[in-house]
Amino acid sequence: xxxxxxxxxxxxxxxxxxxxxxxxxxxxxxxxxxxxxxxxxxxxxxxxxxxxxxxxxxxxxxxxxxxxxxxxxxxxxxxxxxxxxxxxxxxxxxxxxxxxxxxxxxxxxxxxxxxxxxxxxxxxxxxxxxxxxxxxxxxxxxxxxxxxxxxxxxxxxxxxxxxxxxxxxxxxxxxxxxxxxxxxxxxxxxxxxxxxxxxxxxxxxxxxxxxxxxxxxxxxxxxxxxxxxxxxxxxxxxxxxxxxxxxxxxxxxxxxxxxxxxxxxxxxxxxxxxxxxxxxxxxxxxxxxxxxxxxxxxxxxxxxxxxxxxxxxxxxxxxxxxxxxxxxxxxxxxxxxxxxxxxxxxxx
Ligand code: NAD
Numbered sequence: 620x621x622x623x624x625x626x627x628x629x630x631x632x633x634x635x636x637x638x639x640x641x642x643x644x645x646x647x648x649x650x651x652x653x654x655x656x657x658x659x660x661x662x663x664x665x666x667x668x669x670x671x672x673x674x675x676x677x678x679x680x681x682x683x684x685x686x687x688x689x690x691x692x693x694x695x696x697x698x699x700x701x702x703x704x705x706x707x708x709x710x711x712x713x714x715x716x717x718x719x720x721x722x723x724x725x726x727x728x729x730x731x732x733x734x735x736x737x738x739x740x741x742x743x744x745x746x747x748x749x750x751x752x753x754x755x756x757x758x759x760x761x762x763x764x765x766x767x768x769x770x771x772x773x774x775x776x777x778x779x780x781x782x783x784x785x786x787x788x789x790x791x792x793x794x795x796x797x798x799x800x801x802x803x804x805x806x807x808x809x810x811x812x813x814x815x816x817x818x819x820x821x822x823x824x825x826x827x828x829x830x831x832x833x834x835x836x837x838x839x840x841x842x843x844x845x846x847x848x849x850x851x852x853x854x855x856x857x858x859x860x861x862x863x864x865x866x867x868x869x870x871x872x873x874x875x876x877x878x879x880x881x882x883x884x885x886x887x888x889x890x891x892x893x894x895x896x897x898x899x900x901x902x903x904x905x906x907x908x909x910x911x912x913x914x915x916x917x918x919x920x921x922x923x924x925x926x927x928x929x930x931x932x933x934x935x936x937x938x939x940x941x942x943x944x945x946x947x948x949x950x951x952x953x954x955x956x957x958x959x960x961x962x963x964x965x966x967x
Contacts, residue, residue: 620671629682633728634674637721642714647673648700648722649681650729654961657727658698659753659911660684661734662718662745664706677701683877684907686957687900690934691927693911698729706736715744723749732910733762753910758919762906765924766875767803769905769931774849774873776935777897781871782848788812793837793847793869796854797824800875800903804853805832818842819854844868852876861888873897886950890942898953901938902931 626634632653637646650658660681667673677699685697702709702718722731722745732754733742739756746752754762774792779785790813794801797819805815805828815834819825828834837845843858844866852858852874859872860881872879872894879899880886889896905928912919942952 620674622674625674625678629678631678631681634678635721635725637718639717642711642717643704643709644714644717645703646700646718646721647677647703648698648725648729649677650698650725651678651681651696652685652961653696653728654963655689655696656694657730657751657914658684658696659688659693659730659732659907659914660697660699661732661754662700662702662737663734664702664704664710664736664741666705667701667703670703673701673703679878683900685961686954687904687907688911689960690901690938690953690957691904691908691911692930693908695907695911695914699734700729700731702737710741712744712747715741716748719745719748719752722751725751727751727915730910730914732906753913754906755913759909759913759924761799762909763799764803765905765909765928766800766903767807767905768925769908769928770800770804770851770853770873770875770902771807772929772932773897773902773935774851774871776932777871777873777895777939778849780936780939781895786811789814790849791816791847792849792851793817793842793845794851794853795819795842795858795874796852796876797821797828798853801851801853802828804851804875805834809833816845816847849873852879857881859885859889861885864888864892864894867892867894869894871895871897873902874899875903877903880950883948883950883954886948890948895939896949897935898938898950900957901934901953904928904931904934 633650635648681699688695730751775785793816809832817828817834818837846868849871850869856878858879942949
């Protein structure tokens with residue numbers, strides 16, 4: 620893979636490759652854009668099969684962070700980091716201290732936080748050697764509950780357009796992935812009288828959801844084609860491609876997972892199928908809104924965070940309206956909206 624060519628394709632400012640032989644650290648920090656402010660984005664710890672796979676992931680995810688923060692009205696840029704390797708084998712205080720020193724050396728251009736396989740304890744260890752960390756347990760903490768709240772608000776906004784009411788009582792929602800965000804989303808939905816259909820690769824979580832939310836379990840091979848009003852992808856990315864979307868029986872897609880569309884053309888296909896897709900980075904911005912309030916070492920106030928997260932409802936409506944006005948898919952409308960803010964051309 621030609622790194623500079625790839626950076627050029629996505630518009631990256633800087634990509635830093637980091638390694639330390641002693642602790643087995645191999646990481647890539649991708650700073651996509653700092654026009655609006657310092658770049659915030661979590662660190663993902665994943666046993667990527669190849670370096671190319673890791674680079675592809677970090678470039679896409681970091682660009683998504685720029686768009687996410689811009690659309691959420693934050694004065695922050697976008698970045699992401701990936702650590703390549705087995706988290707179970709590599710994690711230690713020394714490991715995170717060495718990694719943290721590399722983050723520190725960027726002088727505040729990049730702030731890290733939690734992501735897949737990086738939890739609040741890991742973030743706390745990183746914060747022992749650098750102040751360029753957010754989502755620390757002592758301040759803003761785990762972003763997932765805020766992400767779930769934002770997805771719920773976005774989902775209600777989408778329902779108001781698609782079903783003529785934002786009341787979700789009696790609506791059927793299929794949730795893929797019952798982790799930190801997916802499970803918390805189910806709590807919101809269950810409270811509002813939603814009929815839940817669920818699937819997770821972890822059977823124990825499914826069992827718990829069946830009891831707590833009177834949910835119905837769906838087999839993995841039947842999940843995409845399950846009858847439901849709303850499909851909520853809350854596991855990993857690249858869930859929908861141009862072929863498998865033809866099996867969908869929902870009217871609305873709204874979830875937490877990043878990069879759920881294999882590529883932009885899938886957004887067009889969903890549009891043609893009259894399935895309303897709520898762009899991932901618009902409705903899953905609750906976590907970054909929460910962590911962003913810690914930067915740069917600002918006054919953290921959970922009430923302000925919640926009220927800003929609730930604005931995702933209005934942002935979602937704006938994106939849907941923009942898509943309608945321009946006769947484009949909602950995913951393209953979201954990109955246009957967020958890129959317009961970064962370029963200072965529109966909507967600021
Ligand atoms: P998590 O690791 O807590 O949960 C993921 C869940 O998905 C786990 O329960 C796992 O068993 C399950 N899973 C994995 N592969 C699956 C599959 N193929 N089918 C069904 N279930 C599967 O992660 P999370 O924090 O809940 O985040 C969920 C998604 O939302 C991720 O894509 C993440 O990048 C995205 N996201 C999270 C946040 C946040 O604040 N945590 C913010 C924005 C976006």
